[in-house]
């Protein structure tokens with residue numbers, strides 16, 4: 001695939017085939033992603049790959065947390081409120097997803113089912129967790145991890161895989177620590193789902209929105 005085809009072809013995948021991703025493929029993606037830039041070449045990302053029984057246990061744990069309405073306590077707090085200018089964009093994604101699923105505004109049962117799907121990675125067979133050591137400068141480290149995750153996501157796309165950055169999987173660090181032996185001195189910065197997309201599913205096909213270039217660029221000449 002051409003680079004720009006991969007770049008623009010990457011999109012959030014919210015419906016996955018159950019087919020496992022061979023370990024060699026995941027290994028290769030991570031090995032290639034090492035060529036991402038990082039501040040002073042610190043390469044401070046740490047990754048936990050979760051699949052098989054370990055992922056099934058996590059999915060059960062997530063559903064228990066959702067059912068008990070456990071409070072979300074991620075190491076990196078999710079923004080709760082957006083100023084109006086940005087709020088509209090936040091709303092748009094949710095509207096597009098629910099519309100693609102044919103879920104009405106007031107259909108609480110189906111909405112709940114949708115959240116269950118999200119909490120269980122939309123059926124993805126692989127979860128990647130991205131960690132940062134507590135000793136490192138968090139804002140700067142997050143920049144490097146963000147760049148690395150983008151690399152992983154694009155390389156995965158080039159190999160025919162789908163990915164989804166998913167703040168929903170880092171809501172309960174206690175669950176992650178218990179199941180995956182993540183030490184106390186590591187912060188779970190973000191996670192994502194990975195697997196083979198169900199190409200025909202409308203949730204993987206709706207038209208995405210982007211702002212115009214002039215809305216975020218200032219030229220000085």
Ligand SMILES: Cc1cc2nc3c(=O)[nH]c(=O)nc-3n(C[C@H](O)[C@H](O)[C@H](O)COP(=O)(O)O)c2cc1C
Pocket residue numbers: 010011012013014093118164165166167168169190208
């Ligand atoms: C840090 C981060 C966390 C995200 N968390 C979620 C999530 O919890 N659930 C979800 O459905 N999408 C999540 N997304 C996906 C975004 O909604 C998506 O990237 C955005 O709408 C742009 O769409 P695109 O990725 O298809 O281009 C997340 C994206 C990022 C970068």
